[in-house]
Amino acid sequence: MKIIAYGIRDDERPYVDEWAQSQGIEVKATGELLTEDTVDQAAGFDGAVVYQQKPYTATVIDRLAELGVKNMSLRNVGVDNVDAEAVKRTGLRVTNVPAYSPAAIAEFTVTELMRLLRHTKQFERRQAKGDLRWAPDIATELNTLTVGVIATGRIGRAAIQIYQGFGAKVVAYDVFKNPELEKTGMYVDTLDELYAQADVISLHAPATKENYHMLNAAAFSKMKDGVIILNPARGDLLDTDDLIAALDSGKVGGAALDVYEGEVGIFNADFGQFDAIPDDRLKRLMSRDNVLVSPHIAFYTKTAVRNMVQFALNNNRQLIETGTADNVVSFD
Ligand code: COI
The missing domain is CATH 3.40.50.720 (NAD(P)-binding Rossmann-like Domain)
Incomplete structure (x- = not known):
């Protein structure tokens, strides 16, 4: 199993490494966001773990589907920047982290x-x-x-x-x-x-x-x-x-x-x-x-950041292994 993690900030990286080591799963962490320019980096991965405020556009979601990437796990709770129609059309499985803290x-x-x-x-x-x-x-x-x-x-x-x-x-x-x-x-x-x-x-x-x-x-x-x-x-x-x-x-x-x-x-x-x-x-x-x-910092605690990273990785692993997960988001 191989997971790509997009938009990883420096404060998140230790928690990614900790999870990857403890689970024995390969996680490629990149600081780049998931955009039309970076989506092809997901080729060959089973799932993507993401966080960004920029939109997850229809073009990006369609391209993930073309690349055979079926799973996308958000590290945050809000899903308002995900193109719902594209998710429904492609069958991309999306999770969020509803309760990181x-x-x-x-x-x-x-x-x-x-x-x-x-x-x-x-x-x-x-x-x-x-x-x-x-x-x-x-x-x-x-x-x-x-x-x-x-x-x-x-x-x-x-x-x-x-x-x-x-x-x-x-x-x-x-x-x-x-x-x-x-x-x-x-x-x-x-x-x-x-x-x-x-x-x-x-x-x-x-x-x-x-x-x-x-x-x-x-x-x-x-x-x-x-x-x-x-x-x-x-x-x-x-x-x-x-x-x-x-x-x-x-x-x-x-x-x-x-x-x-x-x-x-x-x-x-x-x-x-x-x-x-x-x-x-x-x-x-x-x-x-x-x-x-304040610049959207209410969430920004050590507990929350660790949970966002590690709960999202757990969700992604669950999606890859079973096709579903506890925190699957319904876009209906
Ligand atoms: C969310 O989890 O949706 C938030 O608003 C926090 C985000 C800035 C990481």
């Missing part, structure tokens, strides 16, 4: 919320100028707030546990209700009910065609004045221009964005200086006191 994302989301509530960005900015006064940045305690959690998959549920640990009231919305959570009476039936009650919106939904820009001007208008928006999920879930308008009007009181609709090619890149970041709207968001922008 829900806690990684949940912990980061709550960290950012605490930073917003405690105004740490404002204090740090003023302190850098020698101003160590308290006012006007008096904080709000999380235990006095209601958090509205949208989507109660593994990450949403991990976040709920932490919010409850801080003593916050949690209301939740999901199309698919979790039976354990349902017993607690935490669910509301509609997003409108959640918007009406929540001081903080914690968004944990996958991106689909149906929920594109679900947080837009219409949604903000139904929320409490000064609501805080947390998006560690996908940039496309939130209409950035509408968010900026809502921040300008004060309708939204603060936001923590670990994702951004134009992030591909910008996040996890070094532009040398702030002014050189090639997105003026993003820079304006980053410059605001009440907005925290």
Whole structure:
């Protein structure tokens, strides 16, 4: 059995080597992403392990099929950049890693919320100028707030546990209700009910065609004045221009964005200086006191990275050996 692993970063390489040695399986790791230019490197391999934010295009998927590569295992959870029609047409078997570390994302989301509530960005900015006064940045305690959690998959549920640990009231919305959570009476039936009650919106939904820009001007208008928006999920879930308008009007009181609709090619890149970041709207968001922008790092922990690499390799081996695996993604 031979597996090719695309887009392997330096921080992933030791985990690839560890797995390959322990399993006695040949894994060729390349730093290159899976694109039309690199797909032919998969010739002769039984499966490909991949992670990238760039699209897995129909051309690439068709070419994998022509090369006889039947298995592709993503190292991450989101599958929104995979051409679903091409997967269905070619019969490519695709797995993801749905739970590499829900806690990684949940912990980061709550960290950012605490930073917003405690105004740490404002204090740090003023302190850098020698101003160590308290006012006007008096904080709000999380235990006095209601958090509205949208989507109660593994990450949403991990976040709920932490919010409850801080003593916050949690209301939740999901199309698919979790039976354990349902017993607690935490669910509301509609997003409108959640918007009406929540001081903080914690968004944990996958991106689909149906929920594109679900947080837009219409949604903000139904929320409490000064609501805080947390998006560690996908940039496309939130209409950035509408968010900026809502921040300008004060309708939204603060936001923590670990994702951004134009992030591909910008996040996890070094532009040398702030002014050189090639997105003026993003820079304006980053410059605001009440907005925290982070470059899609909620997932980025040692535990998560190791699990992403090794769970994906396990999935790929399972696909190659049995034709199926625990984490096969259905594109129907
Ligand atoms: C995902 O797993 O889909 C993520 O959003 C994390 C990714 C940046 C590795």
